[in-house]
Amino acid sequence: MDLEARVADLERRLAALEGERRTKPRLGDGDFWALNGLREQLAEAGEPDGGVLFTGAVRLPTGEQYAWQDGALTKVVLAEDWTSAAESFAALGHPVRLRLLHEILGGRRTAAELADSADLGTTGQIYHHLRQLVGAGWLHTPGRGRYEVPPGRVVPLLVALSASRS
Incomplete structure (x- = not known):
């Protein structure tokens, strides 16, 4: 069983134990659309140690809207102070x-x-x-x-x- 399927299985089990159903939005190709895109970019760049990505598109109660993303290579984050x-x-x-x-x-x-x-x-x-x-x-x-x-x-x-x- 691959890692994504194992994680999905664990999440389903945890939700059942907690008595709640957690659903993730399908904004792309499956539950891990952002992760899959990150993996593709890391593979293309030849970065075997991986990286992190965080992103968001939000509208505040005031009506202001923000779209933002950032990412970092694992080796860079681990090397920082x-x-x-x-x-x-x-x-x-x-x-x-x-x-x-x-x-x-x-x-x-x-x-x-x-x-x-x-x-x-x-x-x-x-x-x-x-x-x-x-x-x-x-x-x-x-x-x-x-x-x-x-x-x-x-x-x-x-x-x-x-x-x-x-």
């Missing part, structure tokens, strides 16, 4: 910061609008968290008092959150 990612991950490691990002993607863009949300803390605490997110590149300020997730960070943020689900 991962400690440089610590600040970015640390910025996402606080529940209030994640809530702020959620609210901002949902359309609340100013500190005043964010301060109206329950459970985000005082205005001073909100500004502290916003500065952390700006410093790590998860937010930027296009105009005075307004905050946005940079276009190149929307899909990676959603990928990181999707990857964190159990």
Whole structure:
């Protein structure tokens, strides 16, 4: 049995054990359309160690749309100094910061609008968290008092959150 069939079988068994049916969208040739495309490109490039690909096309509740993809060769990722990612991950490691990002993607863009949300803390605490997110590149300020997730960070943020689900 090939790896894809084994993984599909394991996913079906897990879904049955959890009492839920998980279905994957068929946006191309089968359940692993993106994976198969990545494999083809890696084979054409002669990259036996493989790679990773993440991509997305999203529409936010505000109507904004983003399409984005990135990939990396396994050997490049494994050769990098991962400690440089610590600040970015640390910025996402606080529940209030994640809530702020959620609210901002949902359309609340100013500190005043964010301060109206329950459970985000005082205005001073909100500004502290916003500065952390700006410093790590998860937010930027296009105009005075307004905050946005940079276009190149929307899909990676959603990928990181999707990857964190159990």
